[in-house]
Amino acid sequence: MAEVKIPAPAQGEVLVRNLWMSVDPYMRGRMNEGASYIPPFELGHPLVGAAIGQVVASRASGFREGDYVTSMLGWREAFTAKAGAVTPLINFVHAMDVPLEMFLGPLGVPGLTSYVSLFRIGKLLPGERVFISGASGAVGSFAAIVAKSMGCYVVGTAGDETKRAWLQSELGLDVALNYRATDFEQSLKNAFPEGIDLYLDNVGGEQLRMALDLMRDFGRIIASGMIDQYNDVAPRPGPANLYNIVTRRLRYEGFIVMDHFDLTETFQRTAAELYRSGKLKWVHTAHEGIASAPQALIDLNSGKASGKSVIRLGSSK
């Protein structure tokens, strides 16, 4: 934690006070060395993540005091930056008076990640059989809601009984399972007597292995993350049943949401419609104050968070 002086905005700059910061699984990946799709965090520098803030002072055209903006400028309570470094939060969804922090969850990048998984990559059709691991998380829960809303059969997993029960009773999944239960593999088989058309894989590891044995011919496995392995010190062997990819003609495909920001507005229309109809159940784990951020990230990566993890830094003015 460091205290810095925030300069007054120069011409073309805005001064922003953050209200909410996002805590996301990918942040753990950025703590590893080595080349990846996004540079690793640097020691001595603030962690970088999405935030929603409010303009306190503006010397940039198009930004007025009180405007809401999103940014990716590091975990901090306030900052001064060029106007180009922030994105105004003005659209038809915001006009619906949704809680601001939902723009870090189902109405933001995690929601878009689900949307890209299911549709652009997964080419999901109404009525298909969908398996979602990590279904109580920010990405998984929105995917489950969207898939259910279009008449799919949806089975999801979570790591404890509270989350499992929430998936079943609140989200209305067809089957919700605790992947830590001793009979989990058999329960998953029972849940898919006719196999899986689309597996949205947020975790990797053992659930990927089990899914490979349950995929239907021409099934799709969409890899949005592998939270199960982010804390591994040594690489863990992959599943021994990859040959199913040949015999069942599977497509196993990964993606990075940054490549798909062009879909944001289309996705937000879907999310807004779900919100309007009362189907968009939103659960989040909110921590208070910037000092809570490190523990929030640790909790998220050890399965202790439900839904989207966020840090509240202040209230709207």
Next chain:
Amino acid sequence: MAEVKIPAPAQGEVLVRNLWMSVDPYMRGRMNEGASYIPPFELGHPLVGAAIGQVVASRASGFREGDYVTSMLGWREAFTAKAGAVTPLINFVHAMDVPLEMFLGPLGVPGLTSYVSLFRIGKLLPGERVFISGASGAVGSFAAIVAKSMGCYVVGTAGDETKRAWLQSELGLDVALNYRATDFEQSLKNAFPEGIDLYLDNVGGEQLRMALDLMRDFGRIIASGMIDQYNDVAPRPGPANLYNIVTRRLRYEGFIVMDHFDLTETFQRTAAELYRSGKLKWVHTAHEGIASAPQALIDLNSGKASGKSVIRLGSSK
């Protein structure tokens, strides 16, 4: 080996004498129990595989004595069958007077397998960087020839120095490597300083792991088989670096050639053009007589065959 009496053809039947039988990697897979894309071989029944034969007697319209036909009726020297069980071998490629047995190789199903891998599944573009494992085999060698002919950079592997040298000097690959060499992994890295766009994976195992670490963003891994693992008694762990599928946005897709027979004619036009221009180098391992078939299959699965493995049963009349 069993001797049976071949009945004279009844109305609507043909009597065929086989001239060539095909020996293919997938046959090993059919010796395992359990459900797959194709039923396992049954004990006490003949092995089933592709064959080319000549009609000896016909009581079916459209078939005359001397016609060439392909069939999938089991390893046998002759048979009587309904006309619907055989396919006449009459097309523009045959008119080019190519060796008959090539219809079991680059002009047949192995060639089509390469074609589907590269184009329908792999969506290969001219100039891309291609890695082919098992490049001296029936599928790999045709893929290498086609990819080279369209200006791709092609690196292929084989399991001994003779085959490696053939890939380099006869097929004209940019780099040919022996995967059994002690410095193989480093040589593969050196061969792809800018990474791999498309990996045609005929083998699985260690070469898949190495390729995963060399794939470029948005690369495609096309799984046409896993000959490396067909003889495994216990399942072997998969690669520990599957997370590259997410970070590099990879697509890893399998297929079965039977689903793509609609492409046969389009593919054969490509093969015929390559043959006409002298680019279609054809290497095969020919065994003599039906008694040689079991050893031919063992040799193929232990890396002792070069190119397409076939059994010669007789000569055209």
